[in-house]
Amino acid sequence: MRIKTLWLLLAMLVASLALIAAGCGGDDDGGDAAGTGATTEEQDDGGGEAADQTLTINWGTEPPSLDPGLASDTTSANILLNIMDPLVKLDEDLNPVPSLAESFETSEDGLTVTLMLREDGTWSNGDPVTAEDFEWSWKRTISPELAADYAYQFYGIEGAQEYNGCEEKNCDALADKVGVNAVDDRTLEVTLTSPQPWFTQQLAHHSFLAVHRPTVEQFGDKWTEAANIVTNGPFLLDSWEHNANINLVKNEDWRDAENVTLTRIDGRMITDGTTAVQAFEAGEIDVTSGLPVEEIPRLKETEDYQQYPGLGTYYYGFNVDNITDVNQRRAMSLAIDRQSIIDNVAQADQLPTTGFTPQGMPGFDVLNPDSPWQPPTADIEQAKELMAQVDSPKTDINLLLNDSPGHREIAVAIQAAWKELGLNVSIKQQEWAQFLEFIGPPPDKSIDAFRLGWIGDYVDAMNFLELWTSDSGNNSTNFKNKEYDGVIEEARQTPDNDARYELYAQAEEILGGEDGEMPIMPIYWYTYTQLERPTVQDTYNLNLLDQVDLTQVVVQES
Amino acid sequence: MTTFIVRRIFWTIPVILLVIFMTFVLMRQIKGNPFRTSDRAIPAAIQQNLERKFGLDKPWYVQYYRYVKGVATFDFGPSLVLRNRDVNDIVREHFPRSLELGGLAFLFAIVFGVLLGALSALKANSIFDYSAMFFSNVGFAIPSFLLATLFIYFFALQWDLGFPTSGWTTWQSKVLPVVALGIGPMAAFARLVRGTMLETMQQDYIRTAKAKGLRWRRVVGLHVLRNSLIPVVTAAGPTLGFLITGSFVIEQIFAIPGIGRYYVTAVTARDYSVVMGLTVLLAVIVIVANLLVDVLYGILDPRTRDART
Numbered sequence: 020m021r022i023k024t025l026w027l028l029l030a031m032l033v034a035s036l037a038l039i040a041a042g043c044g045g046d047d048d049g050g051d052a053a054g055t056g057a058t059t060e061e062q063d064d065g066g067g068e069a070a071d072q073t074l075t076i077n078w079g080t081e082p083p084s085l086d087p088g089l090a091s092d093t094t095s096a097n098i099l100l101n102i103m104d105p106l107v108k109l110d111e112d113l114n115p116v117p118s119l120a121e122s123f124e125t126s127e128d129g130l131t132v133t134l135m136l137r138e139d140g141t142w143s144n145g146d147p148v149t150a151e152d153f154e155w156s157w158k159r160t161i162s163p164e165l166a167a168d169y170a171y172q173f174y175g176i177e178g179a180q181e182y183n184g185c186e187e188k189n190c191d192a193l194a195d196k197v198g199v200n201a202v203d204d205r206t207l208e209v210t211l212t213s214p215q216p217w218f219t220q221q222l223a224h225h226s227f228l229a230v231h232r233p234t235v236e237q238f239g240d241k242w243t244e245a246a247n248i249v250t251n252g253p254f255l256l257d258s259w260e261h262n263a264n265i266n267l268v269k270n271e272d273w274r275d276a277e278n279v280t281l282t283r284i285d286g287r288m289i290t291d292g293t294t295a296v297q298a299f300e301a302g303e304i305d306v307t308s309g310l311p312v313e314e315i316p317r318l319k320e321t322e323d324y325q326q327y328p329g330l331g332t333y334y335y336g337f338n339v340d341n342i343t344d345v346n347q348r349r350a351m352s353l354a355i356d357r358q359s360i361i362d363n364v365a366q367a368d369q370l371p372t373t374g375f376t377p378q379g380m381p382g383f384d385v386l387n388p389d390s391p392w393q394p395p396t397a398d399i400e401q402a403k404e405l406m407a408q409v410d411s412p413k414t415d416i417n418l419l420l421n422d423s424p425g426h427r428e429i430a431v432a433i434q435a436a437w438k439e440l441g442l443n444v445s446i447k448q449q450e451w452a453q454f455l456e457f458i459g460p461p462p463d464k465s466i467d468a469f470r471l472g473w474i475g476d477y478v479d480a481m482n483f484l485e486l487w488t489s490d491s492g493n494n495s496t497n498f499k500n501k502e503y504d505g506v507i508e509e510a511r512q513t514p515d516n517d518a519r520y521e522l523y524a525q526a527e528e529i530l531g532g533e534d535g536e537m538p539i540m541p542i543y544w545y546t547y548t549q550l551e552r553p554t555v556q557d558t559y560n561l562n563l564l565d566q567v568d569l570t571q572v573v574v575q576e577s
Numbered sequence: 578m579t580t581f582i583v584r585r586i587f588w589t590i591p592v593i594l595l596v597i598f599m600t601f602v603l604m605r606q607i608k609g610n611p612f613r614t615s616d617r618a619i620p621a622a623i624q625q626n627l628e629r630k631f632g633l634d635k636p637w638y639v640q641y642y643r644y645v646k647g648v649a650t651f652d653f654g655p656s657l658v659l660r661n662r663d664v665n666d667i668v669r670e671h672f673p674r675s676l677e678l679g680g681l682a683f684l685f686a687i688v689f690g691v692l693l694g695a696l697s698a699l700k701a702n703s704i705f706d707y708s709a710m711f712f713s714n715v716g717f718a719i720p721s722f723l724l725a726t727l728f729i730y731f732f733a734l735q736w737d738l739g740f741p742t743s744g745w746t747t748w749q750s751k752v753l754p755v756v757a758l759g760i761g762p763m764a765a766f767a768r769l770v771r772g773t774m775l776e777t778m779q780q781d782y783i784r785t786a787k788a789k790g791l792r793w794r795r796v797v798g799l800h801v802l803r804n805s806l807i808p809v810v811t812a813a814g815p816t817l818g819f820l821i822t823g824s825f826v827i828e829q830i831f832a833i834p835g836i837g838r839y840y841v842t843a844v845t846a847r848d849y850s851v852v853m854g855l856t857v858l859l860a861v862i863v864i865v866a867n868l869l870v871d872v873l874y875g876i877l878d879p880r881t882r883d884a885r886t
């Protein structure tokens with residue numbers, strides 16, 4: 020009797036195994052056809068457009084939100100900017116050019132920006148895109164109820180900061196005072212707190228996209244799901260399986276659909292860099308970004324490797340309350356070998372810094388200080404001379420890093436360089452969230468130096484240089500300099516580009532020039548690395564903000 | 578038996594309350610701000626708006642009460658970081674994947690582990706035994722993330738066997754992760770079964786059974802195997818729990834949209850509600866797995882049944 024139960028159990032086990040196998044087998048055919056077949060089979064001869072304009076890419080991670088008001092990361096931004104229609108786009112030289120807004124004008128005093136929307140903008144449900152959509156969307160993002168991380172993107176607009184910080188009683192009144200006004204269906208008038216020449220560029224940021232009010236009101240938090248979402252851009256959100264894939268299809272009804280070639284983008288979410296590279300090599304995906312450092316030397320040799328300059332700076336900050344002598348900070352910066360760190364550790368042909376604001380920023384030639392304290396290769400002799408002038412040097416250095424891959428290797432190289440100056444460096448690594456708590460601002464007293472990076476949100480040096488003002492929430496150095504604050508404040512009020520670049524140059528001088536204070540020690544300017552099939556290499560390009568414009572991409576026959 | 582099961586289910590309530598309490602305290606003890614996801618500073622007004630929206634401006638006992646209430650009503654609230662999703666959505670969509678992955682790996686481990694262990698014991702000290710045990714030792718010693726990477730490299734990339742590198746769609750895509758996850762426990766089961774079977778075969782009652790003239794096949798099936806399975810069942814409970822809840826690394830490497838990836842990223846991001854919801858879920862799984870073991874004991878060993886009813 021009992022032995023029968025046992026065998027019965029075993030039989031059931033085997034049967035269930037067989038059932039599972041059979042069940043899985045069913046969806047095999049469909050999955051394979053959609054997955055790998057698309058690009059590898061088209062490789063006949065000759066150039067020209069491939070018949071199948073399907074592209075399979077790796078988004079990298081699950082986008083935390085596809086709500087333009089709530090998104091605050093690159094993945095979300097990249098998807099949003101291809102499924103929504105921004106008012107302006109940035110051209111190759113990062114100048115704003117009309118997109119959904121056919122024209123935009125800034126008033127004489129620089130305080131009012133008037134945007135004229137195109138007539139033919141439509142939502143994917145057929146509704147026209149109006150100026151009211153933008154007014155409602157922006158005020159929604161600013162509202163304290165939405166509690167958007169990026170509400171501060173709007174702080175340059177009159178009344179926005181007040182509304183964002185309102186208490187329940189006065190919120191409605193303050194909402195009405197926000198300087199965004201739909202004059203009529205197609206005219207949007209924006210009033211700024213001060214002249215902000217970068218405002219029209221900032222409009223290309225995903226925070227300034229419009230959302231479809233009836234959809235948001237109907238579905239609440241769930242309006243971004245593929246079944247609910249209403250968009251207005253060149254591509255439609257076809258499906259979204261969380262943490263697995265987001266697939267887009269061409270929006271045939273989009274206003275400029277005839278100039279869009281791709282018909283479909285299948286996007287996977289492979290977080291692990293090594294797996295993503297293997298998926299690329301197995302022919303499962305056509306594009307993947309963010310290559311693991313250890314793979315870069317090998318991949319560089321392949322025809323698929325591509326790299327793009329990025330608008331970002333990798334730097335070390337000094338706690339100037341602990342390392343008080345400017346000569347010590349200069350010496351520490353002189354002692355490190357930026358080029359060697361790039362060649363041997365970072366490995367993606369990053370650029371050694373000569374200032375804080377990265378190359379590629381408009382006005383770079385004027386504002387870059389060509390810092391004497393940031394040579395591409397170490398100048399140990401001068402560094403030692405400077406160290407000798409320091410009365411009471413801080414010789415035990417606590418260096419704080421977060422524990423993401425790659426940072427420790429760079430820190431070890433720097434530790435060795437600083438040892439030559441007689442400094443004992445102890446490297447402490449912390450997990451990201453704790454790390455952020457420790458660096459403040461103000462930084463924990465025990466910290467002498469820390470690592471960080473800054474990636475631009477919009478294309479003006481203000482976005483970088485305002486970090487080092489006294490009350491900046493991103494200034495963890497305790498560096499407070501009235502002159503510096505004054506220069507930045509003046510730059511905020513200066514609409515003329517050339518005059519403003521001169522002010523930025525002064526700010527860069529104070530940071531890293533001949534008499535620079537060196538509260539920070541920039542190391543390199545970022546690059547973005549990718550693997551791309553030769554069939555899309557010509558047209559798949561990342562801009563300085565790590566964004567791809569999928570309307571430009573064409574799959575060529577190989 | 579029923580009373581026993583009911584009593585065990587009843588006992589899970591204080592256990593879960595304790596789990597909630599400890600998770601709550603631990604998450605508050607480690608520093609970190611769930612709303613600061615990048616290095617960008619958050620202006621004070623925005624931080625305040627966020628805390629108000631998610632109730633983090635309330636005193637700790639109010640927050641604690643809300644968590645307990647959430648667990649009691651099966652509503653774990655919204656994620657603080659993935660702004661368009663609730664913890665319930667995450668569990669509903671992603672837990673079945675982890676369950677499938679862990680379950681398949683468990684079946685793989687049990688079926689092949691018991692088979693390999695039993696055959697090794699029956700043919701002890703043969704070539705088969707030695708190679709099977711060598712294989713088990715190696716499988717046990719190599720961590721799953723290394724196996725996973727090697728599997729992808731060889732089976733998906735170098736040799737064109739039709740396995741994709743990643744994903745969780747076709748049955749082919751499930752083979753590599755299931756085997757990579759299951760091989761460690763399989764090896765453990767194989768060694769366990771071999772050891773206990775060899776020991777059982779020395780027992781007097783086996784000799785008696787043989788002396789009675791029972792066919793060897795029946796002796797093995799009825800007496801040896803059955804008595805050797807008790808330690809396997811003991812180990813199986815925690816193993817099942819571990820396979821369902823501990824597949825984070827495999828999910829990460831094979832890009833499988835399971836719950837493990839959410840759990841680890843939620844802790845890193847200080848996503849309190851997700852951490853709380855998933856911890857409770859995982860606690861329940863471990864409790865259920867152990868309950869199953871106790872029930873199975875009763876079936877395999879009648880002596881333990883009487884003690885509990």
